[in-house]
Amino acid sequence: MPLGPRTGASDAQTLGRVGPLEVRKALNWKEIKHSQRLRYHVFYEEMSAIADAQTLFTRRDKDAYDAICDHLLVLDHDTLVKTKPFTKPQPKIVGTYRMLRQDVADMHGGFYTAGEYDIQPLLENHSHAQFMELGRSCVLKPYRNKKTVELLWHGIWSYVLMHNIDVMIGCASMEGTDPDLLAEQLSFLHHFAQAPEEWRVSALPDMYVDMNRIPKDKVDQRAALRALPPLIKGYLRLGAYIGDGAVVDHQFGTTDVLIIMPVSALNARYVNYYGADASRYAS
Numbered sequence: 001m002p003l004g005p006r007t008g009a010s011d012a013q014t015l016g017r018v019g020p021l022e023v024r025k026a027l028n029w030k031e032i033k034h035s036q037r038l039r040y041h042v043f044y045e046e047m048s049a050i051a052d053a054q055t056l057f058t059r060r061d062k063d064a065y066d067a068i069c070d071h072l073l074v075l076d077h078d079t080l081v082k083t084k085p086f087t088k089p090q091p092k093i094v095g096t097y098r099m100l101r102q103d104v105a106d107m108h109g110g111f112y113t114a115g116e117y118d119i120q121p122l123l124e125n126h127s128h129a130q131f132m133e134l135g136r137s138c139v140l141k142p143y144r145n146k147k148t149v150e151l152l153w154h155g156i157w158s159y160v161l162m163h164n165i166d167v168m169i170g171c172a173s174m175e176g177t178d179p180d181l182l183a184e185q186l187s188f189l190h191h192f193a194q195a196p197e198e199w200r201v202s203a204l205p206d207m208y209v210d211m212n213r214i215p216k217d218k219v220d221q222r223a224a225l226r227a228l229p230p231l232i233k234g235y236l237r238l239g240a241y242i243g244d245g246a247v248v249d250h251q252f253g254t255t256d257v258l259i260i261m262p263v264s265a266l267n268a269r270y271v272n273y274y275g276a277d278a279s280r281y282a283s
Contacts, residue, residue: 130165154274173254177253
């Protein structure tokens, strides 16, 4: 199966490094398969995603979008693994993110996100902007720390600059499929992080779950922020907006919210931290 379009040889180089950890794009389909196995381990074995027969057989989380996306990887050069007998050990893949640029999505039927949210008006209202979709983010448990997450975000920021991305979008998940059990988190996002009108996107009508479950003055902001998954908290710190309405994903056992991040609205402190030219962890 072919990989998505490439932009040149320099695109395959290391995007950043911290000690033994390196962040870069997947170089071939073999590496993408390893990232799919990592996703399977996290989503299906560690979390509560429900696997169909094919997924159980291959032990890989995969879909048609994998072939057209770029895959960001974090590799640990201190932990080498043999994928097959008589082959040279390779650094272990410990984190991954999937990225889909709008110019590529337009040639292949659109964004994954469109299956949950009505994003077409957003794309049309900002037709001058280059969008990019983020998804399928996961990190192996022993590596879920500040260093790994920062390296992943350094890789994303490098990629954004490389491809002149204006807006990042994507679904982020909270574990669980009962919105009432997530009422405080959903209400916090609705009242304190909802996108302004020009960036607002709603869940598809047949999937729409109201996030306004607790009045604004009754939300315990500290408790809600504490309970949010680290990924969503990270997005909020970067300056992300949240779309209107959540979506329950029964296959993955999650409740999803839409993240919208115009690059122009990113928190200046974080842009300065990673470097306006993505130089912080440059190798």
